[in-house]
Amino acid sequence: xxxxxxxxxxxxxxxEIPEVEPGVMAHSxxxxxxPQFQEPLGFPGELVxxxxxxxxxxxxxxxxxxxxxxxYLDSCVKCGSCTDKCHYYLGTHDPKNMPVGRQDLMRxxxxxxxxxxxxLFPKLxxxxxxxxxxxxxxxxxxxxxxxxxxxxxxxxxxxxTAEISMAAREIMDHIGVGQKYCNExxxxxxxxxxxxxxxxxxxxxxxxxxxxxxxxxxxVEVKYPLDQxxxxxxxxxxxxxxxxxxxxxxxxxxxxxxxxxxISWTLSSHASEAANFGMFIGSYENMRRVALRxxxxxxxxxxKRIVFGECGHAWRVAYSFLNTLAGPWDFLDQRYPIPQHxxxxxxxxxxxxxLNLDKSRNDDMVLTYHxxxxxxxxxxxxxxxxxxxxxxxxxxxxxxxxxxDMDEETIRDRTFCCGGGGGLLTDDLMEVRVKGAxxxxxxxxxxxxxxxxxxxxxxxxxxKSQFTKVLPYYGMDLDQxxxxxxxxxxxxxxxxxxxxxxxxxxxxxx
Amino acid sequence: MSFLSDVYAGLFYFAVFVLVAGxxxxxxxxxxxxxxxxxxxxxxxxTKTGVALRLTREVVFFESLFRGSxxxxxFGWMFHFGLFLVTLRHLRYxxxxxxxxxxxxxxxxxxxxxxxxxxxxxxxxxxFLVDRVRYITALSDHLILALLITIGLSGLMxxxxxxxxxxxxxxxxxxxxxxxxYTLPADPLLLLHLLLVAVLMIIFPYSKLLHAxxxxxxxxxxxxxxxxxxxHLAPWARRLEQD
Numbered sequence: 001x002x003x004x005x006x007x008x009x010x011x012x013x014x015x016e017i018p019e020v021e022p023g024v025m026a027h028s029x030x031x032x033x034x035p036q037f038q039e040p041l042g043f044p045g046e047l048v049x050x051x052x053x054x055x056x057x058x059x060x061x062x063x064x065x066x067x068x069x070x071x072y073l074d075s076c077v078k079c080g081s082c083t084d085k086c087h088y089y090l091g092t093h094d095p096k097n098m099p100v101g102r103q104d105l106m107r108x109x110x111x112x113x114x115x116x117x118x119x120l121f122p123k124l125x126x127x128x129x130x131x132x133x134x135x136x137x138x139x140x141x142x143x144x145x146x147x148x149x150x151x152x153x154x155x156x157x158x159x160x161t162a163e164i165s166m167a168a169r170e171i172m173d174h175i176g177v178g179q180k181y182c183n184e185x186x187x188x189x190x191x192x193x194x195x196x197x198x199x200x201x202x203x204x205x206x207x208x209x210x211x212x213x214x215x216x217x218x219x220v221e222v223k224y225p226l227d228q229x230x231x232x233x234x235x236x237x238x239x240x241x242x243x244x245x246x247x248x249x250x251x252x253x254x255x256x257x258x259x260x261x262x263i264s265w266t267l268s269s270h271a272s273e274a275a276n277f278g279m280f281i282g283s284y285e286n287m288r289r290v291a292l293r294x295x296x297x298x299x300x301x302x303x304k305r306i307v308f309g310e311c312g313h314a315w316r317v318a319y320s321f322l323n324t325l326a327g328p329w330d331f332l333d334q335r336y337p338i339p340q341h342x343x344x345x346x347x348x349x350x351x352x353x354x355l356n357l358d359k360s361r362n363d364d365m366v367l368t369y370h371x372x373x374x375x376x377x378x379x380x381x382x383x384x385x386x387x388x389x390x391x392x393x394x395x396x397x398x399x400x401x402x403x404x405d406m407d408e409e410t411i412r413d414r415t416f417c418c419g420g421g422g423g424l425l426t427d428d429l430m431e432v433r434v435k436g437a438x439x440x441x442x443x444x445x446x447x448x449x450x451x452x453x454x455x456x457x458x459x460x461x462x463x464k465s466q467f468t469k470v471l472p473y474y475g476m477d478l479d480q481x482x483x484x485x486x487x488x489x490x491x492x493x494x495x496x497x498x499x500x501x502x503x504x505x506x507x508x509x510x
Numbered sequence: 511m512s513f514l515s516d517v518y519a520g521l522f523y524f525a526v527f528v529l530v531a532g533x534x535x536x537x538x539x540x541x542x543x544x545x546x547x548x549x550x551x552x553x554x555x556x557t558k559t560g561v562a563l564r565l566t567r568e569v570v571f572f573e574s575l576f577r578g579s580x581x582x583x584x585f586g587w588m589f590h591f592g593l594f595l596v597t598l599r600h601l602r603y604x605x606x607x608x609x610x611x612x613x614x615x616x617x618x619x620x621x622x623x624x625x626x627x628x629x630x631x632x633x634x635x636x637x638f639l640v641d642r643v644r645y646i647t648a649l650s651d652h653l654i655l656a657l658l659i660t661i662g663l664s665g666l667m668x669x670x671x672x673x674x675x676x677x678x679x680x681x682x683x684x685x686x687x688x689x690x691x692y693t694l695p696a697d698p699l700l701l702l703h704l705l706l707v708a709v710l711m712i713i714f715p716y717s718k719l720l721h722a723x724x725x726x727x728x729x730x731x732x733x734x735x736x737x738x739x740x741x742h743l744a745p746w747a748r749r750l751e752q753d
Contacts (some may be wrong), residue, residue: 152730
């Protein structure tokens with residue numbers, strides 16, 4: 001079990017709603033950004049003079065540009081429906097991690113400065129000025145929100161705390177109070193092309209290595225092309241797919257699927273990142289700038305289609321925002337969805353019977369599936385609502401013999417976030433990540449106990465990294481989390497592949 | 511009494527003005543503020559008809575609240591549906607002649623009044639009994655509940671205990687349409703009831719009661735899920751493209 005300098009929650013058979021323990025997570029804050037990480041994004045390097053006025057100005061600006069923010073700050077009636085829905089509240093017990101508690105950190109400032117009632121009777125309506133202390137709370141608690149939207153499912157007005165935490169981060173960035181993790185990463189995308197700062201030659205090297213591995217395994221020359229002009233498909237995938245486990249097994253799977261489909265494809269070193277942390281910091285401008293790299297790559301390479309690899313929030317930006325941010329995509333082939341998810345692509349081939357899948361190759365695993373929050377509640381796959389739940393499951397069922405879902409209340413649109421999304425996947429937030437993972441791990445633990453589940457599949461780079469890191473805190477193995485396309489990769493019998501039977505026959509002959 | 515009636519007449523003119531102007535102001539503000547990105551909580555409808563159905567389910571059945579908290583749903587729905595029936599019943603004071611459906615609804619309006627008070631009591635109880643809800647409750651949340659429950663109770667008292675002269679109440683409100691002030695019955699319960707209703711109307715556009723128009727403007731509920739098919743550019747975002 002991994003060592004922790006905080007108390008790791010105990011997993012229960014039946015979920016418990018904890019009593020509130022005010023302030024227990026007030027100490028949790030991510031590392032602050034530095035001038036060299038702030039400036040490439042267009043933000044001041046450190047806390048500016050007159051920050052109070054500038055923060056309120058920015059808030060007024062956002063209120064006039066985002067209907068969501070205005071309506072959500074006005075509409076809450078404090079009914080309490082959301083109070084037991086956030087995984088960070090369930091795991092930490094801090095009431096400022098209840099969605100309404102988190103929203104109120106901004107709502108009280110909104111009321112004080114932007115509403116008549118708050119200007120006249122601040123005490124009565126819980127209005128408060130933006131003091132240094134309140135700003136400290138903002139920095140702490142708006143970085144304990146993974147923007148997973150679970151609260152918005154249960155709110156009678158659909159109030160989405162993600163919108164509010166994004167706005168808060170945008171306001172803080174504009175007064176020079178940024179988060180190191182997100183802002184440094186966005187800078188790397190601008191400078192090098194991906195979150196991990198992997199330069200083109202390193203990518204080429206890695207992909208060559210993958211081709212060799214797959215050839216050794218199967219005897220088939222599956223290509224993993226980079227910057228290949230004229231390819232049919234541009235694959236945009238999270239950079240973790242290039243080397244992290246189990247992500248890379250997913251990437252191997254995508255390549256095999258494209259190979260079997262007989263469609264030419266390529267990765268791009270310019271847009272070697274599906275993730276878009278511009279969303280996490282609530283910055284339309286930065287999100288747009290990151291998204292435009294994909295447009296530039298698609299034009300330069302002359303592709304006809306864009307397919308996204310397994311990444312949760314990337315798929316949200318791709319599915320929900322890409323057309324708006326970086327469209328129109330009139331130069332691409334309009335017969336296919338723009339952009340398309342790799343699961344939609346693979347599912348289509350399975351439907352057409354074009355993939356030869358041997359489920360028994362995954363018989364060493366009993367699987368469950370984790371719906372990643374951004375895919376579940378902020379996007380879709382296929383042409384029907386809910387396709388984002390059914391299509392990945394259909395792929396798993398087509399590639400595995402043993403699959404069980406977790407408790408209904410913790411999957412599909414009620415899925416729990418992994419605890420590491422929204423720009424929190426950094427070691428300086430380990431406590432909130434481990435505690436926030438509790439509801440998901442609890443449901444996982446229950447299917448492990450009851451159904452003998454051994455592995456959990458996911459389609460999000462952040463989920464995969466997060467579980468790899470936090471499962472050991474709960475006494476589980478880090479390799480119990482797998483990529484969906486890893487399952488595809490295992491089960492897919494490539495055309496011309498040397499199967500084990502043939503190997504044995506060859507051995508006997510020799 | 512005529513002085514008091516003048517005061518009440520003035521109060522109601524003022525209250526109606528604040529309610530209408532304040533709400534119009536808010537609705538215009540919401541409508542004019544762009545929603546720059548597609549953010550429906552998915553799975554979401556892919557057509558406008560689907561969105562209309564989704565909103566109808568939210569307005570009529572409180573669908574999301576039902577999924578979120580059964581107790582709050584029971585009490586909240588009782589209160590709102592009760593209030594709806596009560597409002598229909600009260601239309602008899604404002605319409606002449608009274609339409610047939612409003613005549614038929616009269617007895618149900620009384621049940622509505624009872625349901626409304628029970629619902630409010632349940633909602634208020636949660637503010638004391640559930641520690642999470644207690645934590646998020648501000649003084650104004652208590653006061654709004656107190657206001658509504660007192661309106662309900664004073665109304666029920668006039669129905670079951672101390673009757674007032676409803677014909678003169680109707681005459682008073684009919685008179686306001688033409689700028690004529692008739693004398694209100696000098697019953698303390700009636701005066702309290704009317705005063706609090708006027709207060710409710712006045713605070714409506716400045717309080718959390720804005721959840722009523724807010725729901726219709728909530729992007730997570732009112733947007734069609736079609737971002738791959740259609741671009742969704744806000745005017746300020748379009749300007750970024752011209753740079």
